[in-house]
Amino acid sequence: MSLCLEFCHKGIGKAGFRYHHAESDYLMLVYWIPHTPDSIPANASHRLGVGAFVVNNKREVLVVQETSGRFGGTGVWKMPTGAVNEGEDICDAVIREVKEETGVETEFVEVLAFRQSHKSFFQKSDLFFVCMLQPQSFDIQSQASEIEATKWMPVEDYAAQPFVQENELFDFIAKICLSKLNDNYTGFSNVPTTTSSGKKTYLYLNNDAIGSHLLASKEQA
Known part of the structure; x- marks a missing residue:
């Protein structure tokens, strides 16, 4: 060769x-x-990743322990994460990853935050989207090939893990998730749109007063 x-x-x-x-x-x-x-x-210069903040009505978040990689064998409970496939929307990718890793069915709510880093996978830049989802089922079936354990964990306990508190990025994300649960934060909802060429796509926008007005105008049209 x-x-x-x-x-x-x-x-x-x-x-x-x-x-x-x-x-x-x-x-x-x-x-x-x-x-x-x-x-x-x-x-293509970037790889896309997603993380799922899935929380039930008991303020419990769906968390996993991975079998390998950075978190394998560390005992750290983390949100389900994964890569977005080519041609796959962010909102669909995060639902798929949760289903694959935990067996839990979910519904996309919004993008809470995203971060960009460089020289990551194959030295490419990386965009990672933290998404909030609502569970549509609750029975857990962990993915044996990647996941060591899965459970519903009080969100305060998740945020209080030493690893989370000692890692600036993880701590920041945990605080954003807590703020969302306490109605002190608004993320980006996915709004179906169509491009000038007729392609179906999503626009992610902050669903505040302006966003609500835009959605109302779109529905009236």
Whole structure:
């Protein structure tokens, strides 16, 4: 394979092409024709992740302990998390991840917050969306391949974990979730929209007085 790549690389270089990106079924090469600086956009730069804040009417949050990775064997209880698949909406991805990891059916409520970090998975940037969901079922069936344990935990106990309190980002997220439960915070609801090309998509907006007005206008139209 290395000899083949070396041979191909020599031919590619002579022809003026350069590698752009690769997927499982193709290798993309590009060649900038004009005699100006190459301005071909880079390949996808971000990976999307979601975290699920699922809380029941007893102020209990759905939490998991993972079998491997950063949190494997640490005893830390965390919210279900995962990656958004290509072509998948954030609101659908977080519902899917909760179902896969815990067996619990949920309904999307809103995006509470998101953070951006750099040089993460494969040195790409990372966008992580913390979403609030309402449970539609309560029986737990943990995903054996990834999840060590799952339970409903008082939200105050979740926020009081030493790891959460000692980690600035996790502590911040926990406080946002608590503020939401205490009606002191409003996140971003998903509003179905259509682009000029007819593509169905979601606009995430703060559902305050302005957001309510926009939704009312959309429904009247």
